Amino acid sequence: MSEHTITVAGVAVDTRHWIGGERVASAQTFPDVSPIDGSTIGEISRGTGMEAAAAVAAAKAAFPAWAATSRAERARILHAIADGVEKRIEELSIVETTDNGALLRSHRRGVMPRVAHNFRFFADWLLKLEHEDFETRGHTNHVSWDPAGPSVLITPWNAPLMLATWKVAPALAAGNTVILKPAEWTPLTASLLADIAAEAGLPAGVLNVVQGYGSEIGDALTSHPDVRRISFTGSVPTAKRIAESAAANLTPLSLELGGKSPLLVFADADLDLAVDLAVEQYDNAGQVCLAATRFLVEESVAEEFTRRFVEKAGQLTQGDPRGEATDIGPNIHPLQLEKIDGFVQRAVAAGARAVIGGHRKDGQYYAPTLLTAVAQDSEIVQEEIFGPVLTLQTFATEDEAVRLANDTRFGLAATLATGDPERAERVTAQLVAGTVWTNCFFVRDLQAPFGGSRHSGVGREGGTWSFDFYCDVKNTVTSPNGWNNHG
Structure with missing residues (x-):
């Protein structure tokens, strides 16, 4: 050799x-x-x-x-x-x-x-x-x-x-x-x-x-x-x-x-499906450019969505990625871990609340995190983190949901959960994104165009x-x- x-x-x-x-x-x-x-x-x-x-x-x-x-x-x-x-x-x-x-x-x-x-x-x-x-x-x-x-x-x-x-x-x-x-x-x-x-x-x-x-x-x-x-x-x-x-x-x-993609959850959505889509955003320890890291949830279902999300996310197993039962592995490098934790700690100091996670674990593992009480113009909402960190905001109207979804410098992808096909058509037409998924996530075909808008x-x-x-x-x-x- x-x-x-x-x-x-x-x-x-x-x-x-x-x-x-x-x-x-x-x-x-x-x-x-x-x-x-x-x-x-x-x-x-x-x-x-x-x-x-x-x-x-x-x-x-x-x-x-x-x-x-x-x-x-x-x-x-x-x-x-x-x-x-x-x-x-x-x-x-x-x-x-x-x-x-x-x-x-x-x-x-x-x-x-x-x-x-x-x-x-x-x-x-x-x-x-x-x-x-x-x-x-x-x-x-x-x-x-x-x-x-x-x-x-x-x-x-x-x-x-x-x-x-x-x-x-x-x-x-x-x-x-x-x-x-x-x-x-x-x-x-x-x-x-x-x-x-x-x-x-x-x-x-x-x-x-x-x-x-x-x-x-x-x-x-x-x-x-x-x-x-x-x-x-x-x-x-x-x-x-x-x-x-x-x-x-x-x-x-x-x-x-990069991306800072939204997941829009309307009150008419199948909430179990929406929660499944949301938990999927922890894939690869959050190190996915397409990940819908910003949850935008209609006010009337936000509490129930959060409850179900916390329950399902709590069932994830984090550990050695070689284990068959592992769902979330480590983050790539100590520098990346520092970056992730820096985003979270600054957000918490500014008033955000960690519903789950919000901290490092042993080695290069970061606890799956969901932050609420975040401002639209805050760093945690506007900048790509590339780790297992998600935010949740609420909206009252369809127009507000679209406005929040498009209000970053990115435009890589968007995911939409709704039970109304007419709403899906209206909303997806207004979203600034290279790929939009409706009631699904990460369905990819090489014959389809892939890329991003804006930054x-x-x-x-x-x-x-x-x-x-x-x-x-x-x-x-x-x-x-x-x-x-x-x-």
């Missing part, structure tokens, strides 16, 4: 970068720490501008051949990558859980199968991607999607491999080459993906994986003049820095950012929208005249 290989729950993981089809070590490393118990999993190669330049150069060199590869062959290789993921679901699941603290049962049953599906979906969508030709004054218009070039993909830590492949799969399907930079807190499954892709026959340089801190390698990637696309999922402040970095080269950006993002991912971003969309207009007569 190489000195650069670590063993995570029996799974060998290479800690070096993957550049141009080879493993590349850096002179320096950074520690990767498990949120489960705070132990150091291993030392990871810490990339700088040198590794960034090498990865972009490898992607640039590999681009012409990959772009010229037929759609059918690109799709075949993406399906082969999906096959490799499916063969290693158990390994990927235990490594991811160790690295980011999300539930092992969720990884096994949902997240890792979704990783494979990401590749299969975009492989299949590629083969049917087309726009019907149309005529203009007798001339034929033909729309095509041309590969754009090397693409930098910067991905978050809350669902590392799933969210990475959400970008990697369409970028590769489009004919682009990729430089993937995973979050420094969760780099391990990206390294395993490089192995799986190579085994599936993906040519060298088509997928490159570089690790490190954003300030040391991220800036070098996003400012590189040979990069043709940048896709980022993460925080608003980081997105602003990336946009500034990309501006010099006018590099197109896709940004999926929640720029652009849309999914289906043809992904290809529109990763490609240069071309229209070719052909005259019926001027052809030589060749008999």
